[in-house]
Amino acid sequence: MLRKFLILIACLTLLASLGCRPGTQEEATGAAEEAADQELEKTFKAMSEAYDDAETAEEKVRLLRDFLDRHPDTEYTGYALHHAIADMTGELNDPEGAYELVRTVLAEVEDPERQFKVKIRLAVLHGKTGKLDELRTLLAELAAEREFDYYDHLGIIETAVEAEAWDLVLEQSEASLALATPEAFKADYPDMEDEKKIERYGKSRRGISLAHQGWALVNLERSDEGLATFREAQESITYSYVGFAETPLYRYWARTLLQDGDVDGAIELVTRDALYSRESEGRDLLRQAYVAKNGSDEGFDGFLWNHRLELARTFDSFSLPNYDDETVDLGDFKGDVMLLAFWFPT
Amino acid sequence: MELPRLEPLWQKYRDQGFQVVAVESTREREEAQKFIEENNLTYHFLENLEGDDDVVGEMVGAEGFPTSYLIDREGRVMFSHFGFEKGDEEKIEKEIVKLLEG
Numbered sequence: 001m002l003r004k005f006l007i008l009i010a011c012l013t014l015l016a017s018l019g020c021r022p023g024t025q026e027e028a029t030g031a032a033e034e035a036a037d038q039e040l041e042k043t044f045k046a047m048s049e050a051y052d053d054a055e056t057a058e059e060k061v062r063l064l065r066d067f068l069d070r071h072p073d074t075e076y077t078g079y080a081l082h083h084a085i086a087d088m089t090g091e092l093n094d095p096e097g098a099y100e101l102v103r104t105v106l107a108e109v110e111d112p113e114r115q116f117k118v119k120i121r122l123a124v125l126h127g128k129t130g131k132l133d134e135l136r137t138l139l140a141e142l143a144a145e146r147e148f149d150y151y152d153h154l155g156i157i158e159t160a161v162e163a164e165a166w167d168l169v170l171e172q173s174e175a176s177l178a179l180a181t182p183e184a185f186k187a188d189y190p191d192m193e194d195e196k197k198i199e200r201y202g203k204s205r206r207g208i209s210l211a212h213q214g215w216a217l218v219n220l221e222r223s224d225e226g227l228a229t230f231r232e233a234q235e236s237i238t239y240s241y242v243g244f245a246e247t248p249l250y251r252y253w254a255r256t257l258l259q260d261g262d263v264d265g266a267i268e269l270v271t272r273d274a275l276y277s278r279e280s281e282g283r284d285l286l287r288q289a290y291v292a293k294n295g296s297d298e299g300f301d302g303f304l305w306n307h308r309l310e311l312a313r314t315f316d317s318f319s320l321p322n323y324d325d326e327t328v329d330l331g332d333f334k335g336d337v338m339l340l341a342f343w344f345p346t
Numbered sequence: 347m348e349l350p351r352l353e354p355l356w357q358k359y360r361d362q363g364f365q366v367v368a369v370e371s372t373r374e375r376e377e378a379q380k381f382i383e384e385n386n387l388t389y390h391f392l393e394n395l396e397g398d399d400d401v402v403g404e405m406v407g408a409e410g411f412p413t414s415y416l417i418d419r420e421g422r423v424m425f426s427h428f429g430f431e432k433g434d435e436e437k438i439e440k441e442i443v444k445l446l447e448g
Contacts (some may be wrong), residue, residue, distance in 0.1 A: 060425070163418060241405045241415075242426045276426055312422040318401045320369065320392040323379055328367075328392055334421055335444045336363040339438075341414035342406045343368055345377035 001271035016114035041069070044076045051083070057091040065101065078117050081105060085121060095128040116145065120152045127159030135159075136168070149188065150179040150205055157212050169216035173209045181206035200238045204247070206256050209234035218256045226256060242313060244276035254285055263293045315340075347428050355439060362446045363419070369394055371411070381404045418445045424432040 047067045054060045064084040068077070071299070081102060088098035102125055106118045112148045119142055122299040126135035139156065142148070148156075155178035160168035182202025192198055215230030237245045254270035257263075273282030286304070288315050315338075317331040330338070349368060351440060356366040366389035370378045382391055394402045406413050414445070416425040425441045427434065 010437055240426070241407070242423055244426075264380070278428070278431075308424060309422070309434075312418075312424050315417045315421045315423050317421070320394060320401065322390065322392050323375070328390060330367065333365045333367075335419050336365045337359075337419055337442060338365045338367060338417040339352065339414060339442065340405075340417060341349065341352065341366070341368045341412065343370060343412050344372045345370070345374055345381045 003051075030110060034053060040071060040076070043071070044074075057087045061087050061092065068101070068105055070072075072105050073110055073114065077105065077109065077114055081118065081121055081229055085125070089125075099129050100126040116142065117152075120148075120155055124155045124159040125161045127156070127165070130163065132163060133166055135163075135165070148175070150176055150184065153179070154171070154208070157209075161212065164219070166216045166219040169212055170220065173213035173216060176209045177206065178215075180209045203236045204238055204326055207238075207245075207247055207249060210236065211247055211252055215248070215252040215256075218252070218259075223256065223260075227253075230256070240276075242276055243311065244272050246277060249283055254289065258285070258289055258292065263289050268291070270309065274304065275308050275311065307310050349381075351389060351435055352389065353385070353387050353426060355442065356389045359442060364442065364446060366390065367392060369402060371406070416441050416445060419448060 005137050014022060018029075040282050042113045044067070047063055051063050054063060061084055064080050064087075068080050068084070071077075084101055085098045086100070089095045100124075102118060106115065106122060109115045109118050119138065123135055123138045123142065126132070131178060153172050157169055157172045157176065180202070182199045185202035185205060186192065186198050189198075210229050210233035214226045214227075215235060217223070217229060219224035230249060233249050237247055237249065239245050250269045250273050254266040254273075257266040257269065267286065270282050270285050270289070274286035277283075285303075287300055289295055290300050290303060315330075315336070317329070319327050319329040319331075330340075352366050352368070356364070368387075368389065369392045371394045373396070375393070378391070378393070381387075394400060405415070410428070412429065414427045415423050416427075418424050424445060425438075427438065
C-alpha cells in the first residue's frame with residue numbers, strides 16, 4: 001500500500017504545485033509547519049507498515065479508523081478512506097459501517113477540495129447501501145458545485161451498476177466520455193512523460209466508459225444500441241501480452257448474448273476473461289454459458305483447459321545477460337517448464 | 347509472486363525440469379544484487395537491455411510490475427500473474443505441477 005500511495009502523492013503534489021490549487025501556495029511553509037508535516041508523514045508511514053503486516057481485515061480497518069480518528073483532515077484522508085471502504089465493503093461485508101465512517105470523517109473535513117472528494121465517496125456508499133434517493137440528491141448537489149474528474153464519474157458508475165440504477169450509469173458514463181481521452185489523462189497526470197502510456201491509458205478510459213454505457217443501454221431495454229456501443233468500445237481496448245484486457249466489456253457483452261440465447265457467442269467473448277482475469281466473474285459467466293449449452297457443468301474443467309491450450313501464445317524467446325555478464329539464452333530452457341518473472345528492486 | 351517465495355519452488359521442482367528466471371528492468375544493478383544476496387536467491391537473474399533491445403516492454407507493457415508468466419515445456423505461455431495476493435503461492439504451485447505433468 002505504501003509504495004502506491006507515495007506515487008499517488010507525488011502525482012498530486014505535482015498537480016498542486018502547477019497552480020491547480022491557487023491560494024494555498026501563498027502560505028509559506030514555516031519550519032514549524034514543516035515539522036508537523038514530517039511528523040504526520042512518519043505517523044502515516046508507521047500506520048501503513050502496520051497495515052501491510054496486519055493479518056485480518058478487522059485489524060487493518062482498526063488501524064485506518066484510528067488514524068482517521070486522530071487525523072481526519074489531511075493529505076492522507078482520501079487514501080485511508082479508500083482502503084477502509086475497500087476492506088469494509090469487501091472482506092468485512094459491512095457497507096453500512098463504511099457509510100458511517102465516511103459520514104464521521106466528512107464532519108471533520110474543512111478543506112473544500114478534500115470535502116468534495118469525501119462527498120463523492122459518500123455518494124458511492126449511498127449506492128452500496130441502497131440509499132438511491134440520497135445518492136441522486138447528493139449527486140445533483142455535487143454536480144452543481146464543480147466538474148467531476150474521470151475517477152469521480154467512475155466511482156459513481158460502479159456503485160450505480162451495483163445498485164442497478166441504470167439511468168445513473170448511462171448519465172455518468174456519457175458524462176465521463178469527455179474525460180476519456182489521452183489529453184484528459186495527461187492533464188490528470190502532468191508529470192507522466194511516456195507518450196505511449198498516456199495514449200494507452202487515455203484510450204482505455206474510453207473503453208471502460210463505453211462498456212458501462214453499453215451495459216446501461218442493454219438494461220434499459222435498448223439492446224441494439226448497447227451492442228453497438230460494445231462494438232465501439234472494442235476499438236479502445238489494449239490487450240496484454242497474453243491477449244487479455246481487464247475490462248468489464250466482455251463480461252457485459254457475454255451476459256447480453258447469453259440473455260439473447262447466443263451461448264456460443266457468449267463463450268467466445270468471455271473465455272479469455274475466464275482464463276486470465278484475477279476476478280472470478282468471467283469464469284462464473286463462462287460456466288453459466290457452458291451449462292446452458294451442455295445441460296450440466298460436467299467436463300467444464302477439461303473444457304477450460306483445452307481453451308487454455310488453444311489460446312496460449314508462443315513465448316518468443318530472448319537472450320539477456322546475467323549479473324556475471326554471461327549471456328543466457330532462454331531458448332536453451334525449451335523442454336523445461338519456466339516461470340518468468342519481471343521485477344525491479346523497490 | 348514475491349521473488350523470495352520463488353526460491354523454495356525452484357528448489358522443490360528444479361529436478362523435474364523447472365526453471366525460474368527473473369528479469370530486472372531498471373538496471374539498478376547494485377540494488378538488485380543486494381536484494382538477491384539478502385534473500386539467498388539462487389535461480390536465474392537477468393538484466394533487461396535498453397532501447398530497441400528492451401524485451402520487458404512488450405511482455406509487461408499493459409500490465410505493469412510485477413508480472414510473471416508460466417511457460418510450458420512446448421514454449422506456450424499458459425498462465426500469467428500480476429501482483430501478489432494471499433493464496434497466489436498455492437495457485438502458482440498447482441499450475442507448475444500441472445505443467446510439469448504435461
